[in-house]
Structure formats: C-alpha cells, structure tokens
Amino acid sequence: MFNFSSLIMKKLINLSFILVFLTFSSCDSVSKLNPLSLLTGNNWVLSSLLGGGLDANKFASGLPFLNFMDGGKLSGFAGCNNFSGSFQLEGTSLNLDPGAMTKKACGGENAEGQIVNLLSQVKNFKVAKDKLTLFDGAKELMSFIPQGN
The missing domain is CATH 1.20.5 (Single alpha-helices involved in coiled-coils or other helix-helix interfaces)
Known part of the structure; x- marks a missing residue:
C-alpha cells in the first residue's frame, strides 16, 4: 500500500x-x-577613456592608475603627477577626490587634466571580470584593469 x-x-x-x-x-x-573588497588590493591601471581606446602618446610618463586603500584613502598617478586623496563608497555609489597632487611640469601632449576632471565626475562603478568601470550615472567615464593583467 x-x-x-x-x-x-x-x-x-x-x-x-x-x-x-x-x-x-x-x-x-x-x-x-563587499564593494570595498572589490576595489582595494589592486593597482588599477587605466584601460579606456570615455568608452574608447587609449592614445599611449598622451601618457609618455606611464598610464594613469588608482589605488583604493582602507579608511577611504585614494592614491594614484594621473599621467604626469601623483595624487593622494580620498574616496567615499556607499553601495555602488562612489565619489573620488584626488586631493593633493604633485606639481611636475608635464611636457608634450598630456591627458592628465582630462583624467583629473573625469575622476571628479565619478558617481558610481562596476567591477566585472577583473575590470573596474567608473561612471557618471549611465555614462562610462573610464575603465581600469588590475596591474599585470
């Protein structure tokens, strides 16, 4: 049964x-x-600007990079000068403040001003498959890959 x-x-x-x-x-x-753990622990090297490729000639001193550190500290290289500032993270909302910057004279065509300007426009981010993309809402500003990739 x-x-x-x-x-x-x-x-x-x-x-x-x-x-x-x-x-x-x-x-x-x-x-x-955890959004913070996705950002920290990498030296993020610039891989694209405004959704397009990079002109290496605009970065004769090396590609810009970002380092997110514990405590909301941010450091990096904008293409000619180094900077040391801060970031605020809330979910996927992100505000970047490059803060203090060295004052080296940058020769030739340099996109450093554009990099610093775009960093101040960042409002959110996405990390997927070893790629960090920074956005101003829906508009892609810059993308980065971990150094060595």
Missing part, C-alpha cells in the same frame, strides 16, 4: 536541506561581493 504522508515528509526533508544549503551559499557570496 502506498503511504502518501511518508512521501510528503521525505520531500519536506529534502527541501529543508536545499534551503539550508542555499542560505549558507548565499552568505558566502554576499561577503565576496
């Missing part, structure tokens, strides 16, 4: 195990998606 209540009980037990597994799996995923 077929026992219907036993079948329902087995299904409920299996469902309980699945729910427990999903709960613990999702907790681990949330910790991996």
